[in-house]
Amino acid sequence: MSTPLITTRELAKSYALGGFTVQALRGVSVEINAGEFVAVMGPSGSGKSTFMNLLGCLDTPSGGEYLLAGDRVSGLGSDALAAIRNRRIGFVFQSFNLLPRTSALENIALPLLYSGVAGEERNRRATARLAEVGLADRGHHHPAQLSGGQQQRVAIARALVNDPVLILADEPTGALDTQTSCEVMALLQQLNAQGMTVVLVTHEHDIAEFAKRVITFRDGRVIEDHMVERPKDAAVLAAQLRAEQVVEEARP
């Protein structure tokens, strides 16, 4: 078998917090192959977010090893990590993290600004990504003029704009209602179907059921790692919810 996209060996992270050390991650070894859709679950304080931040090169481990597509990432300097975040990883956050008073297109183009892509090319690529997430007509809207679901889709378009190898989503549906959550998950499933590797952190079982594989954390360790036999189809669910709502509204 080819090299896994993500390999961690005994990955550990500890924080100094008010005089004593907190072991957030106590040696995690997992392999994730290209094309997988993984949900990382666990209660708060289980280390799942810490694991996610390490995968995203937002934080550096205090022990163990992390290889991204065979390249050793742990131990790289901050500029090299910035380059990896810029070109190989796309982030989707719970609170969307779009720049306020900045158009959707410019938000999507943001990563390209830091990889030295010229203005016209930036605009072209951002426009294409915006169309892919179904918001072609909202390019010049500011985040405040978009609904939560639309904002998250803009954020997904931003994550995709630099053609990353990995999408990391940290509670992407945490701030959304059920139907919008399903729509966002449908979009992620669609991307995964096209071959994109998606790693998603959530504490909701409903959301984890859309993934193909679920890794469960507790107290800084992996306690369970299993494949989902038949992941639910978010698009179908979203359609059902929409239909129900139509019926609801039609009622006198």
Place this chain on the structure above:
Amino acid sequence: MNVLASIRIALRALRINKLRSALTMLGIIIGVAAVITMIAVGSGAQSQIEDQIKGLGTNLIILMPGSSTSGGVRMGAGSRNTLTEEDGYAIQRDVSAVQASAPTLRGTGQVVGGSGNWSTVFYGVSPEYFEARNWVVAQGKGFEAADIAGSAKVALLGDTVARNLFGDTDPVGQVIRIRKVPFTVIGTLEKKGQSLMGQDQDDVILMPISTARNRVLGQGAGRLRTVGSVSIKIRDGESMTEAEAQIRELLRQRHRIQPAQEDDFTLRNLSEVLSAREESSKIMGLLLAAVASVSLLVGGIGIMNIMLVSVTERTREIGLRMAVGARGRDILTQFLVEAITLALIGGLLGIALGVSSSVAIGKLAGWPIQLGIEPVALAVGFSAAIGIFFGFYPARKASRLLPIEALRYE
């Protein structure tokens, strides 16, 4: 990331907090405007003062004979009879930096004329004297070559003498007696007022040098035709010290002084006034620098303060930018450009305010103002430097944030 993109981001960030940005700029605006106004008014005043000082004769050298020694007692400057009228003419002829060189004889005496009498100083002068000492004939006419050649008994009266002898009546054409010698008054001199030493410069009578020598002082005999002093005016823009050196060289040759010997003459100038002028411009410069640095420092601290607030407020934005691939130096550039943009816009507004207030002051107060390109360039450079200097610390603070901590910042 290029500079243009950084400037666009900076302008957007500044637009978001319009009032705050404007208030922050106010420090720089006032600072730059103050500097430009002060330089405009200050240099206008200075050039006016310089003109006045020039009128006093800072480019004037007085040449006098050296001291004589009699039985071991030195008699002081001017006590020897080594200086001749010809020396004065030779200086005029041979030293190119000299505009006018006027040999002068001085005497005092009782003057009788009109309705009274008056004791005053009279000078026997050559026509160059008027140019050398900035005398202007107010009424009547000056000396002509024929007056000098023929030792004509004609005189020009200073304002004080004219008033004391004739009161309000016109003295031109009247006859006066100087040491009992009758003279015709051919003109009066324009009023000069007091000298720096408090002497009345208008208490004076001018007559041809030949007349003074032959008819009043009685020094006609003798071949040398000695004079009491020579007034030498140096052309504008020529170096005083260089001109002095040339005059000294010429006189040493003419007087056949051996290299080891001392000069038998002295050269004096108004170096005190000159150094006073330098002092005044130095003080003016210091004053400007003090005002400029205080106000620009205050403006700069304002910028630093607001940039620190801005970095704190936008920590999450910084975190996000880092998450999508901004390096530390991208963040540094962004905030630095923002600070510089803030300072430069403030600087440009300050220039506009400074120039218009200078013009307004010039119009309203009637002061001479002088607007140059240098203070404007200086102000622009200074504001950019302030942006860099006071923006660097907040920008570096932003660039050193850890991405994960910045993202999680509440």
